[in-house]
Amino acid sequence: MPPGDEKCIEIIQKLRWKEGVRCVFCGSKEVVKRGEDKKGFQRYLCKKCKRTFNNRTKTIFDKSKLPIWEWSYIIKEHSAGRSIYSIAIDLGRKYEHVWKAAKKIKQDLLARQIASKLKVNVEMDETYLTAGEKGNRRLSRKPMKRGGTGIKGRGGLKEGKTPVIVLTERKGKSIFFVALEGLSEELVLELLETYVEKGSIVNTDDFPIYTKEIERKGYKHGIIPHNKKRFAEGNVHINNAENRFSFLKSWYRVFRGISKKYLSLWVSFFEFLLNLKTNLIGKTLAVIEKLMGSTPKNI
Numbered sequence: 001m002p003p004g005d006e007k008c009i010e011i012i013q014k015l016r017w018k019e020g021v022r023c024v025f026c027g028s029k030e031v032v033k034r035g036e037d038k039k040g041f042q043r044y045l046c047k048k049c050k051r052t053f054n055n056r057t058k059t060i061f062d063k064s065k066l067p068i069w070e071w072s073y074i075i076k077e078h079s080a081g082r083s084i085y086s087i088a089i090d091l092g093r094k095y096e097h098v099w100k101a102a103k104k105i106k107q108d109l110l111a112r113q114i115a116s117k118l119k120v121n122v123e124m125d126e127t128y129l130t131a132g133e134k135g136n137r138r139l140s141r142k143p144m145k146r147g148g149t150g151i152k153g154r155g156g157l158k159e160g161k162t163p164v165i166v167l168t169e170r171k172g173k174s175i176f177f178v179a180l181e182g183l184s185e186e187l188v189l190e191l192l193e194t195y196v197e198k199g200s201i202v203n204t205d206d207f208p209i210y211t212k213e214i215e216r217k218g219y220k221h222g223i224i225p226h227n228k229k230r231f232a233e234g235n236v237h238i239n240n241a242e243n244r245f246s247f248l249k250s251w252y253r254v255f256r257g258i259s260k261k262y263l264s265l266w267v268s269f270f271e272f273l274l275n276l277k278t279n280l281i282g283k284t285l286a287v288i289e290k291l292m293g294s295t296p297k298n299i
């Protein structure tokens with residue numbers, strides 16, 4: 001067992017089976033221990049379906065060459081905003097190797113995300129992040145449908161800059177970040193219908209993409225004039241949205257070179273981190289727990 005793995009395996013075991021060990025294939029609780037595998041993971045035998053599994057089975061850590069402590073290290077350091085390059089140096093691994101692991105972490109996390117809609121008092125704003133042109137240009141994230149694709153708002157895209165929308169709820173403080181190919185009135189309406197409950201108040205500035213259609217779609221629309229953006233008018237402001245963007249931008253700074261193809265993954269990973277109201281260790285554990293999928297999907 002690689003040094004450092006023992007403690008990690010213990011933690012992972014606890015995180016995965018919080019509700020008791022269940023067969024990852026059939027969901028049965030009739031499971032008995034069957035020694036440890038070569039890497040030190042507890043093995044189990046399901047008495048019902050007669051199959052064996054271990055603590056990593058059906059997770060991204062399964063059959064990985066990276067020891068579990070290195071996965072944990074990548075999650076923690078990446079969450080803290082360290083570059084893949086410097087994490088790779090720390091671990092003595094190839095850049096590509098660590099890059100792939102970090103991508104896997106984000107993809108798996110995104111696939112497991114269950115979004116509930118924002119409500120009551122919501123703020124919406126847009127910003128631009130620098131991303132390269134490499135790779136394909138599909139930026140949509142599920143379950144969002146992509147009507148109005150390619151319609152460029154606000155004078156077209158700035159070179160090398162990709163628009164990102166933030167939607168944040170004032171009370172619950174839940175956040176969505178969505179990277180887009182362009183900005184348009186249609187996309188704004190689509191995002192609202194996907195992420196915000198009807199009847200909620202939607203606060204925006206007065207950029208032309210936020211139109212009267214917002215009210216027609218069943219939302220109340222609070223508009224703060226752009227030139228007075230920093231000053232709230234009563235309850236109408238987007239201070240929370242701007243605050244979330246400043247967190248995103250300072251985290252994202254070291255990743256500026258990533259291609260547009262992966263920008264959605266990056267912002268949704270940070271969205272997940274920011275939605276966890278805890279410190280770095282808490283966030284790392286929450287990511288690991290999510291990736292372990294403590295309850296099998298087929299139950």
Ligand SMILES: [Zn+2]
Pocket residue numbers: 023024025026027028046047048049050051
């Ligand atoms: Zn079973």
